[in-house]
Amino acid sequence: MSANASQITSEHTLYAEPVLTIGGFTATNSFLNSLLVIFIVAIFALFFKSKIKPVPRGLQNGVEAAIESLLDVFDSVTGSREKTLKFFPIIFSFFVFILLNNWLGLLPGVGSIGQIVSEHGEKIFVPLFRGGTADLNTTLALASIGLAASHIFGVIFVGWWRYLNKFINLKALAEIPGKIFKEPTVLIINPIKFFVGLLEIISEIAKLASLSFRLFGNVFAGEVLLASMSAILAFGLPIPFMFLEILVGLIQALIFSMLILTYLTVMTAAEEH
Secondary structure, eight states: OBOSTTOEEOOOOSSOOEEEEETTEEEEHHHHHHHHHHHHHHHHHHHHHHHOOSSOOTHHHHHHHHHHHHHHHHHHHHSOHHHHHHHHHHHHHHHHHHHHHHHHTTSTTTTTSEEEEEETTEEEEEESOOOGGGSHHHHHHHHHHHHHHHHHHHHHHHOHHHHHTTTSOHHHHHHHHHHTTTOTTHHHHHHHHHHHHHHHHHHHHHHHHHHHHHHHHHHHHHHHHHHHHHHHOSSSTHHHHHHHHHHHHHHHHHHHHHHHHHHHHHHTSOTTO
């Protein structure tokens, strides 16, 4: 969309726009939004810690009920409360960070407060804040951290040798000479097992792309949808779509977190399971 006399243009780009440079570091609007989320979480955590009582009341009661509900949901994936408690801190961190980033992008002022820069003789409006998850760099970083955590936990839980054989099944190849006379089928089955392990490596790369692009695509599409509705009619029309995006933001945060939890559960299970 464009403004009249001064011809100031504004558009939703696929990339996050730079808004601040400190030394050699360039901060984008989505990066500032992510820092704001971290600040909000830190302030709330410090405030909540000072208010914790042996007998929960008020806010503490609500938070504990929400966490207990999430633990029950996570149990349905891990199948064990013990595993859930081990994974809960990292999964809950993903959920809160993504949810707040999704929702902060919908607040008044986010996307409408910014600065005007000149580029190729054209004046362009650049918002100061933009939903962090509307930046592919952010979602790619989150997906990378989640998958790296699944591999680290996998090595810790099942041991490095058994974990290695999930991807490069040297054990299957080593069994062939000892079983070839008793079970001739190992000449077919074990090479297949080895090949399947190599496919698992490809699937890990696919997970990275799937996680990052799914979250980014849904949040970015929501931004474009709201901007389009506001361009048609700024008063009233965007409101139903904002409620829709609130729901989408919650669902996307939950889906991303549950997928990471699923990967953690699968990677920490023994091969025969």
